[in-house]
Amino acid sequence: MGRKVRAKATATVSNLNCGFDILGLAIREPYDFVELEMTDSGVVEIAGIKGCDSLSHDPEKNVVGVVLNAMIRKSGTKAGLRAFIEKGITPGSGIGSSAASSAAAAFAANDLMGRIFSPKELVTFAMEGEQLASGTAHADNVAPALLGGITLIRSYEPLDIVQVNVPPELFCVVIHPDMEIKTSTARAILDKHITLTTAVKQWGNVGGLIAGLFSEDYDLIGRSLTDHVAEPKRSALIPGFHELKKTAIQHGALGAGISGSGPAVFALCRGELSAKTVISGMRAFMETLGIKYNAYLSPVNREGATIC
């Protein structure tokens, strides 16, 4: 039996309202595990998937398989990899389910290969998983899943990832209604063109959010959590979205919005106590809707993917 390694990567909240396709932050739970065993088969096998019945065992159709194949090709190794996936994050939740598996796979494989790839290269490999999962090789989930904290993708070509300051009192609440929105569906409903006026509003908020995060100005962070591009379209896909967001704000959240492409809804809060008030309020609202959901409360996860 070959050497084994097991990596963990957590859920991530991407976009953060204004930062469509460029911003994301890692939370502490839920998370996925990927365990890898080095084999001499020369191929990638998906040997087991726990916690989710809908994912394919075909390495070409599973993000873990795609990521591992890309890494094997690039490294030139003759070895094979056998993967066991343990899903803690429901696919189609909007909190980076595919990203967590891709990130854990890339992190584990790099460890087995003697850490030959840089963190940025791991992001590039994990993006291939995102390409499979959503049809676009976006990095706003895989970057924070791998690197931790809050990440900004300044540029995709060339890939330029910036670590953003994490204000110490920043907490994140996530409500995940038990329904699936495919990222590809959520992308398809967006307009391909936006007015320059809308774009100016959006990048004003991106500037404000980054300024707020660096200067640890929580009010500015809250004012900047505004989305003129995706939320007006995607909110229609999430039952009760506007009321849920309003509830979060009324209970003291700095701001709230759609996590990634939804249906998860996130709220940022100042301090754990405030986050607890917000999650209680959001839970109470979800009970009135009668839709099953999961709720998470977490500080920003500064750590990123880990071997465990």
Added chain:
Amino acid sequence: MGRKVRAKATATVSNLNCGFDILGLAIREPYDFVELEMTDSGVVEIAGIKGCDSLSHDPEKNVVGVVLNAMIRKSGTKAGLRAFIEKGITPGSGIGSSAASSAAAAFAANDLMGRIFSPKELVTFAMEGEQLASGTAHADNVAPALLGGITLIRSYEPLDIVQVNVPPELFCVVIHPDMEIKTSTARAILDKHITLTTAVKQWGNVGGLIAGLFSEDYDLIGRSLTDHVAEPKRSALIPGFHELKKTAIQHGALGAGISGSGPAVFALCRGELSAKTVISGMRAFMETLGIKYNAYLSPVNREGATIC
């Protein structure tokens, strides 16, 4: 004769490539003066304009008149104001000529009126000057002209101005070719719609630039000085733009671009020595073009409008 006061406001570089309509920084020269005298006429008079023959003495058609009238209306004063304008900044230069006059007028009038208005209110009054000058009440020049430093307009409605950290070694070089581009012309050639893909690139750079300014990461500042929206259209209006920009980068500038709506071209540099190398290179290139120009080198002006 009534009480007199004289205020100075400097030139400003707006947009900073990626931050169309939201970013601007103040430099130290050139600058405008506005001297005001309180009268009992109840009206605003433009009593004199030095340094520019093309500006109107009609208070309804001069930015200073428009700003002062707005302030008189809002304050409810029965007094009048007599203004003497001394232009150091050529109109249509792209370095905030109208903004400097508007800012100096607002600052001087507020001083005469006993400082009844907040800095943000002064920005709002000065924006009325911009409305007259360019057809849009943009704040990306008047905010830094009044407040100094580097300003971000997070939002126009409501107006939300954020002061951005100024890295201590940041210097700005400005080359102003002796030709005029009307802001209204430069705005008219922009597309009213942009692709979402272009918008994502642009706000990635806005995020990167703000992150670079706060973290004082000069390389990141340089990488973020990229414009996918205005420069591709407006550069055609500026003879030799691409070569001039290339010259700045080759001589060590962090980045370069069109100042405001042009024709002025700016470069940001790390340190005064580097800025001197850059300005020499850009001057040498301008000599080969045979177009008259002015050149300025300055650290960021942290002070804003002042009484003098």
